Ligand SMILES: NC(=O)C1=CN([C@@H]2O[C@H](COP(=O)(O)OP(=O)(O)OC[C@H]3O[C@@H](n4cnc5c(N)ncnc54)[C@H](O)[C@@H]3O)[C@@H](O)[C@H]2O)C=CC1
């Protein structure tokens with residue numbers, strides 16, 4: 408009893424963070440909200456969607472963990488969902504069907520992300536912005552430009568969530584090497600679409616060397632892991648559960664850093680100078696104010712260098728597409 412009341416007091420005295428999920432009633436939004444409800448660093452979990460959030464919030468709120476959960480539906484009510492938020496995670500938007508690329512989602516998702524970003528710039532301009540909605544290569548520049556238009560852009564607080572690429576790479580490499588997937592840590596750089604996803608497998612210390620065929624198959628599987636799920640779901644959407652896991656992982660790592668944990672390093676698609684492009688995924692040290700340090704990604708072997716050189720123009724175009732969209736709308 409004493410221990411219990413002490414724990415209760417400790418929780419109520421430690422400053423928790425307020426986290427909003429936009430698109431919380433969706434395939435990613437629901438399981439990710441559930442995983443975030445398990446975080447002791449979150450005092451308020453604000454679930455927002457255009458539909459169904461009151462039900463999702465009522466359901467998640469019954470888990471006996473710290474966060475107070477609220478559910479708000481409808482763009483006309485978004486101020487209530489965003490005011491006071493420290494972190495905003497955005498999985499709102501349509502997912503792919505077989506035969507589509509992530510870029511095919513641009514026409515629908517660009518305006519969804521732009522309108523949500525404009526609302527965040529107005530109601531929680533200092534929040535950390537974590538972007539999951541595809542095409543990430545373009546939606547992150549959309550958020551940056553929207554915040555610039557509103558005069559509140561801070562590049563240290565904007566993250567494209569590419570964690571699912573790292574999660575997949577860790578799983579596939581660990582399975583192939585007989586390693587523990589939990590402690591495997593593969594660096595994945597670039598962007599989040601097909602060949603712009605660049606796993607740096609040459610930097611791993613292997614127990615068993617891969618043949619050239621095995622290596623190429625592994626790189627391809629990491630780059631096109633999203634398509635593997637889209638095809639298996641056969642028209643019923645794209646990765647939701649593994650993305651919820653990856654999104655919750657990145658969010659909780661950021662929350663750890665915001666609460667003072669040191670040496671929290673994650674790959675993320677941020678604004679930086681590691682290449683000639685304005686946005687690039689590379690390891691970053693996270694801190695209380697977001698990006699604390701951007702790391703160089705290290706040496707590439709000949710195959711990785713060739714992949715890097717050939718994908719850079721594509722990534723550049725996808726970034727420009729996001730920037731242009733905001734300038735024209
Ligand atoms: N970054 C990554 O690694 C990944 C990104 N994704 C992307 O995440 C997005 C969401 O995927 P799913 O959850 O599977 O889709 P979904 O269709 O199941 O859910 C999307 C949710 O967004 C909501 N929504 C639409 N417009 C909204 C608005 N203006 N404000 C708030 N909510 C809004 C919908 O009502 C729906 O509940 C897709 O664009 C998908 O491509 C998916 C997997 C991995």
Ligand SMILES: O=C([O-])CC(=O)C(=O)O
Pocket residue numbers: 502503509541571632633634636637645646
């Ligand atoms: O493939 C998709 O469309 C969803 C996604 O981004 C992923 O699973 O990596």
